[in-house]
Amino acid sequence: MANRTYYIAGNWKMHKTRAEAAELAGALVAGLRNGKHKYLVAPSFTSLETVGPIIRGTNIALGAQNMAAEEQGAHTGEVSVLQLKDLGVQTVILGHSERRHVYKEDDALINKKVKLALKHGLEVILCVGELLEEREAGRAEAVCETQTVKGLEGVSPGDLSGIVIAYEPVWAIGTGKTATPEDADAIHAWVRGVIGRLYGGGAAEKIIIQYGGSVKPDNAAQLMAKENIDGALVGGAALKADTFVPIAAFN
Numbered sequence: 001m002a003n004r005t006y007y008i009a010g011n012w013k014m015h016k017t018r019a020e021a022a023e024l025a026g027a028l029v030a031g032l033r034n035g036k037h038k039y040l041v042a043p044s045f046t047s048l049e050t051v052g053p054i055i056r057g058t059n060i061a062l063g064a065q066n067m068a069a070e071e072q073g074a075h076t077g078e079v080s081v082l083q084l085k086d087l088g089v090q091t092v093i094l095g096h097s098e099r100r101h102v103y104k105e106d107d108a109l110i111n112k113k114v115k116l117a118l119k120h121g122l123e124v125i126l127c128v129g130e131l132l133e134e135r136e137a138g139r140a141e142a143v144c145e146t147q148t149v150k151g152l153e154g155v156s157p158g159d160l161s162g163i164v165i166a167y168e169p170v171w172a173i174g175t176g177k178t179a180t181p182e183d184a185d186a187i188h189a190w191v192r193g194v195i196g197r198l199y200g201g202g203a204a205e206k207i208i209i210q211y212g213g214s215v216k217p218d219n220a221a222q223l224m225a226k227e228n229i230d231g232a233l234v235g236g237a238a239l240k241a242d243t244f245v246p247i248a249a250f251n
């Protein structure tokens with residue numbers, strides 16, 4: 001894993017009231033106090049203002065799960081980058097497979113969001129990943145390559161330091177089926193190669209590539225042991241301190 005820092009993020013998706021979010025955030029602050037890696041939680045928009053002050057000044061950063069492609073305006077139901085920054089959000093997850101496949105976000109829209117987030121100084125976790133039928137057709141690499149290239153179109157080499165990639169095979173998300181460490185590492189290596197082609201070898205060496213898809217306390221360490229896997233984006237197991245802390249504090 002070269003000289004990269006492990007980065008473990010929890011995506012709480014559409015779960016938790018403010019009181020539940022506060023309880024989990026408090027438990028994570030305590031549980032990760034001595035954690036050696038980089039950490040992030042991404043609560044629902046409605047809990048950002050509650051969770052922010054609880055984790056401020058700790059080793060856990062505040063993330064959002066999505067963002068509008070426009071700065072502001074007549075966009076009913078959307079949340080803008082300015083509003084996220086106002087709440088102390090540091091990072092935004094973009095291109096999550098649920099956004100791509102359930103809410104039909106395409107690469108062009110995701111790219112617009114990526115550039116807007118970077119322009120405002122937010123870190124971006126850009127998610128890429130293939131569907132089961134794409135994997136079975138031998139297209140996993142090509143799909144992840146296209147999503148990476150199109151997601152980063154127009155992102156300057158100087159801005160790449162604000163990008164984290166999360167490889168999340170869609171068939172592994174919320175299904176209990178994890179990619180084998182070998183299969184995941186192969187895609188991570190492929191995506192790292194794509195970054196190398198676009199931005200050079202130094203940038204490829206530096207970029208953090210998280211794995212996501214049914215990461216659990218009992219499989220985290222094997223995944224993280226792989227050369228190209230630099231962390232995790234965790235969904236289901238991020239909803240309880242009992243499961244997130246052991247993943248986040250893995251050795």
Ligand code: PGA
Nearest residue numbers: 173174213214234235236
């Ligand atoms: P999961 O979700 O850990 O529940 O599979 C991962 C994700 O969607 O980021």
